[in-house]
Amino acid sequence: MPDSPRAFISHASEDKERFVTEFATRLRAAGVNAWVDEWEIRAGDSLVERVFAHGIDNADVFIVVLSSTSISKPWVAEELDAGVIRKIQKGTRIIPVLIDDVVVPPALQHLRYSSLASLGLPGVIADIAGTIFGSDVAPPLGTPPAYSRRAPKLLPEPVDDAVLDATVDMILERGPGSVGASQLLERLPDLDLTNELVEEAISSLAEQGLVEVSRSFAGTSITRLRPRVWLAVQGKRGVDVNGLHDKLLVHFVNRGSSDGFEATDRETIHALVSMLETERLIGRVTTTLDGTAHAQATVAGQRRARAL
Missing domain, CATH: 3.40.50.10140 (Toll/interleukin-1 receptor homology (TIR) domain)
Known part of the structure; x- marks a missing residue:
């Protein structure tokens, strides 16, 4: 030979x-x-x-x-x-x-x-x-899990990113409400995720200050994204967040509430109201049972609205 x-x-x-x-x-x-x-x-x-x-x-x-x-x-x-x-x-x-x-x-x-x-x-x-x-003595290399091959949209960590993105979709579709691991697994069937990975991602998002959560014997659920995070996500999705911010401010100057403001979804309105209050462009906000926010525009808010 x-x-x-x-x-x-x-x-x-x-x-x-x-x-x-x-x-x-x-x-x-x-x-x-x-x-x-x-x-x-x-x-x-x-x-x-x-x-x-x-x-x-x-x-x-x-x-x-x-x-x-x-x-x-x-x-x-x-x-x-x-x-x-x-x-x-x-x-x-x-x-x-x-x-x-x-x-x-x-x-x-x-x-x-x-x-x-x-x-x-x-x-x-x-x-x-x-x-x-030169044969390979290592065990055969398997296929990486699907979630690791998914292109990130919002966050660098793949599971956190998938969970946050899916949570936003579900809130937009269903309105505000708790989103748990079992619901997210049903939403993301093709990413090779487990209940443990999703629960871990929910806790990670909470620790980063990105979401609010509730905890029970059934596990941890996301109740809401922090307002600044929600608006940042919507901005990345192409929503004109700054334009909505200014329009809602003018609406409060004119009407003293969010009633009748239908330019966007309820969760984005909630986040914008929180930002307006944080920026002291409107006063202390009260919310009625139907979710309508009531507040008077501050002097700074009125001046800002006139300048628009």
């Missing part, structure tokens, strides 16, 4: 029967052209020439079998020295294989070794073949 990677196996002859022959045979069965002296050196061949010129110099991988016998063998040390030089000069990979509990030689201590005691012979073969052929 001329195209197969060549592996020179450095070992002590005492280890041949108990390990090396079967090891090399199995490597060859795995597609690695293992070079072992007894298969390559014929009667009358020069040992030095066959080992160093044909074995080590032509090797893509240098495997050194470390045993209680081999670590004291001068011949193995000579081969190892040649392998280290080959690694330095040509980038040949060196793979130590431990078949006994021995101290790894200093020249190899920086390398990961394959241990017969830990892996067994089949495991050592798979480990080395995988290294030589």
Whole structure:
């Protein structure tokens, strides 16, 4: 198999029967052209020439079998020295294989070794073949959850973003009211979310001061977005928040309440009223049972309205 990677196996002859022959045979069965002296050196061949010129110099991988016998063998040390030089000069990979509990030689201590005691012979073969052929030993990589692939609209954290965006949609459709994890899961069936992830996102939004929540034995529900957050979200969705702000101010100057202001949805009106009160453009707000806000425009509000 001329195209197969060549592996020179450095070992002590005492280890041949108990390990090396079967090891090399199995490597060859795995597609690695293992070079072992007894298969390559014929009667009358020069040992030095066959080992160093044909074995080590032509090797893509240098495997050194470390045993209680081999670590004291001068011949193995000579081969190892040649392998280290080959690694330095040509980038040949060196793979130590431990078949006994021995101290790894200093020249190899920086390398990961394959241990017969830990892996067994089949495991050592798979480990080395995988290294030589570059196969991926990590478990298969699964598909990331759908929520992580969703393009963010409002917030950088994907689950928080999905929950906040869906909450806004639900309030716009149904009007004000509590939005819980079970309702959000029904709203977001394709994002691989769990109840725990949604509950966590609701708590995260509350901790960031983005939403108001209520807590019960059934879990945590979003009752309302903070006014500034609601208006920021609507602005990102293309609503002319500044224009509505000014129109509502004029409405309060003229009528003293939000009654009859139908330019937008109820939640946006609620948020705008809160902002007008916070900016002291209207006075203290009272709300009737039908949700209508009542307040008188302040002097600053009247002046602002005249300037529009």
